[in-house]
Amino acid sequence: MFTIEHEFDHTAITLIDEGEEPRAEDAVILAFEDCVVVEQIDPMLDEPVRVTFSLSQIRDLMAALNLPEGVYPKK
Structure with missing residues (x-):
C-alpha cells in the first residue's frame, strides 16, 4: 500500500x-524540484x-532497475 x-x-x-x-x-520518498529524499525510521535508534539523491542519480536508478548486471557509463 502507498499514499x-x-x-x-x-x-x-x-x-x-x-x-x-x-x-x-x-x-x-520526498520528491523536490532538485533532489529526492528517502526517509525511514531506524527501529534501533527510533530516529x-x-x-x-540527485535527479541524475534517480534517472540512473530507474534505468538500472531494468538492466542486467554490469557497468554502464554515462551516455
Whole structure:
C-alpha cells in the first residue's frame, strides 16, 4: 500500500509494508524540484535515516532497475 500527498514544494510518497512479519518501517520518498529524499525510521535508534539523491542519480536508478548486471557509463 502507498499514499501520495502533494505539498507546496514537494510530493511525498509513503510506502507501507504490508508483507509478512517482520514488517519494515514505512519508507517516505520526498520528491523536490532538485533532489529526492528517502526517509525511514531506524527501529534501533527510533530516529529517521535520510538519503538524498540527485535527479541524475534517480534517472540512473530507474534505468538500472531494468538492466542486467554490469557497468554502464554515462551516455
